[in-house]
Amino acid sequence: QVQLVESGGGLVQAGDxxxxxxxxxxxxxxxYAMGWFRQAPGKEREFVAGISRSxxxxxxxxxxxxxxxxxRDNAKNTVYLQMNSLKPEDxxxxxxxxxxTMLVVTAPRAHEYWGQGTQVTxxx
Numbered sequence: 001q002v003q004l005v006e007s008g009g010g011l012v013q014a015g016d017x018x019x020x021x022x023x024x025x026x027x028x029x030x031x032y033a034m035g036w037f038r039q040a041p042g043k044e045r046e047f048v049a050g051i052s053r054s055x056x057x058x059x060x061x062x063x064x065x066x067x068x069x070x071x072r073d074n075a076k077n078t079v080y081l082q083m084n085s086l087k088p089e090d091x092x093x094x095x096x097x098x099x100x101t102m103l104v105v106t107a108p109r110a111h112e113y114w115g116q117g118t119q120v121t122x123x124x
Contacts, residue, residue, distance in 0.1 A: 002026045002113040004096050009118030012086055016122070020081040022096030022115055030054075030074040033102040035111060036081045038092035038120075048094070049081060050105030057102055064090075086122045093117040 008020040022034070033052050039045040049070035050059045058070050069082040079096055097111035104110035 002028060002032065002098050004098065004113055004115035006094065006096055006115040006118040009094060009120045011121045011123065014087055014122055014124050016086050017082070017084045018086065018120060020083065020094055020096075020118060020120075022079045022081075024077040024079070024098070026077075029077040029098075032098035032100065032113075033105045034070075034072060034079040035097045035099060035105045036070060036079075037095045037097060037108060038090075039095070039117075040092040043092075045095070045108050047106045047108070050099075050102065051079065052102040052105075059102075059106065083120070086120075088122045088124045091120060091122050093119050 003025040006022045035050040036048040037045050038048050048061050051070045051072050055072045067085045072079040095117045096115045098113040099105050099111045
């Protein structure tokens with residue numbers, strides 16, 4: 001069992017930065033690839049970024065490539081999402097999730113555990 005708790009969301013202006021964190025409980029954090037997803041009102045949950053178990057491999061949605069950076073610290077059981085040059089269209093609830101393998105990290109249904117989400121609002 002893995003419990004995930006996100007933090008770091010908030011209200012910012014376009015062009016600002018935010019850093020989200022997702023703290024995991026349990027000793028098996030390093031056994032999971034981790035993903036960040038987001039869901040805006042009236043829209044489906046979408047993949048944002050993913051990172052392999054070791055942190056050596058990352059993948060991003062085209063919409064955030066070059067602006068967002070995912071990283072992890074297995075010693076701290078935490079995965080991060082650094083978000084720069086934020087846009088109003090980045091407004092959503094952001095979720096972290098744990099998947100067994102990097103091969104499926106972009107697929108929401110492949111993730112076994114989810115956090116409760118943190119709201120990010122970007123004003124224009």
